[in-house]
Amino acid sequence: MSEPLEFTVTLYPEPVLRRIAEEVTTFDDDLGRTVAAMYHLMFDSQGVGLAAPQVSLRRRILVMNEEGDKEKPELxxxxxxxxxxxxxxDKALMEEGCLSFPSIFAEIARPENCVVEAMDVEGQPLRLELTGFISRVLQHEYDHLEGVLLVDRMSPADRVRNKVALEEMIEDYKEQRAQV
Known part of the structure; x- marks a missing residue:
């Protein structure tokens, strides 16, 4: 039996967050372990969604639980x-945060509903019609698969409001890279 995977959240401005994720072609135990580790990290981080690029994987995988409650796996x-x-x-404005941008929040406009086609972890096709908050979560996580980040969706006012925090993240990243 393989060791369980353990991930950490990849923070802005790590380049993997800007890359378009690649299709998953193999549906096996490794994929199941990846998904389980993503849920574990999402719940530990008090998130409601997580996309594979946020754990430095360029794969089209996302996990969600609209309440962020590991005690409710049915969600x-x-x-x-x-x-x-x-x-x-209608496009609705709502404050969003992102695990890759800790302590940064912005009002983001998104359509209230969406329809998504995907596969489950066994490779079986599924189609979901999502409304409200879970639709927003999906659209946010889907952006990650396309290399689109919270900062890209921010209004000019939110960019100004978060300018210092964003600059600090960039500086922290540069310092970490310099130590490698």
């Missing part, structure tokens, strides 16, 4: 190779 949604095929409803 877990695992999507492999997701594709948003429809976005409907």
């Amino acid at each position: 877990n949604i695992t999507l492999i190779n997701p594709r948003i095929v429809e976005r409907t409803g």
